[in-house]
Amino acid sequence: LWEFALAGGIGFGLGGYCMMQTLKRLGSPHSLLMVESSTAVFAGFFAWMALDDTLAVSQLLSCVVILGGVLFAGSSWIKEEASSRKTSSQGYLFAIAAAVFQAISLTLSRDAFLTAGSLSLGIDKFNAAFIRLMGGLLIALFLISFSFFCNKNQLFFKPDGASPLLSKGKPLKQQPLVWVFANALFGPVLGVTCWLWAVSLLNPGIVQSIAATAPLISLPISRKLESHRLGNRFFVGAPVAILGIAALMLW
Numbered sequence: 001l002w003e004f005a006l007a008g009g010i011g012f013g014l015g016g017y018c019m020m021q022t023l024k025r026l027g028s029p030h031s032l033l034m035v036e037s038s039t040a041v042f043a044g045f046f047a048w049m050a051l052d053d054t055l056a057v058s059q060l061l062s063c064v065v066i067l068g069g070v071l072f073a074g075s076s077w078i079k080e081e082a083s084s085r086k087t088s089s090q091g092y093l094f095a096i097a098a099a100v101f102q103a104i105s106l107t108l109s110r111d112a113f114l115t116a117g118s119l120s121l122g123i124d125k126f127n128a129a130f131i132r133l134m135g136g137l138l139i140a141l142f143l144i145s146f147s148f149f150c151n152k153n154q155l156f157f158k159p160d161g162a163s164p165l166l167s168k169g170k171p172l173k174q175q176p177l178v179w180v181f182a183n184a185l186f187g188p189v190l191g192v193t194c195w196l197w198a199v200s201l202l203n204p205g206i207v208q209s210i211a212a213t214a215p216l217i218s219l220p221i222s223r224k225l226e227s228h229r230l231g232n233r234f235f236v237g238a239p240v241a242i243l244g245i246a247a248l249m250l251w
Helices: 001-024 028-051 056-086 090-117 125-150 175-197 203-210 218-226 234-250
Strands: none
Touching: 001 028, 001 090, 001 125, 001 175, 001 203, 028 056, 028 090, 028 218, 056 203, 056 234, 090 125, 090 175, 090 203, 125 175, 175 203, 203 234
16 A cells, blocks of 8 residues: 555656656657656666566567667657757756656556565555555645745746646637646556556566557657657657567567
8 A cells, every 4th residue: 555655656746747847848759758768777677676576588678679669769859859949958857857756656566566466465456546646646736735835826827927727718628727637637547557557467667668659659649739740760660669569478
């Protein structure tokens, strides 16, 4: 129980905060590529160090192929993003922090499942996701409260003059709060439930290596919202990443 709650506080609370700061500074494709790929490396390392949960050589090679394909496919996005905005060193620091926090969260969740298995305790994955979410919400509430008092009680505004989360007269799809809610639903709720289910069965490094293909899947959304282009490298890197997943499953 405490491990799932702590995993939520670290991954969803602190990791989510750092991820939002990364998105603001580096943009969506760049942030996703850095955080998701780095998390896979950190998760595999932490699981090896803390849980003695090692990867077979074939698994390690397959994960390297997946991550290599993802990074090559998205390298044109990184170049495009860097040319369209000033590179932020703070963005890279937040990306590394987000990856470390998410990797710790994965390792704690894996340890909770392994401990429960050694005690012959069955854990419902939806209950585990709910407990994790509650831990994350506690940290999120603390951060919101801190921001609330630091920003002169303007809960829906930021000190740099950014748009409010709710605006009068705008249609629903143009309300930032709607997109924040959708992000929370598909990420920390539905996504994390599947994430935990996978971690209960597999090494965290393997789970996150597969999850690192998220930037490739999110491309249509990114193109629509941020006008990013595919780039020729996508058509080489994406099939390589898919072959890596196939090798992981069949090898």
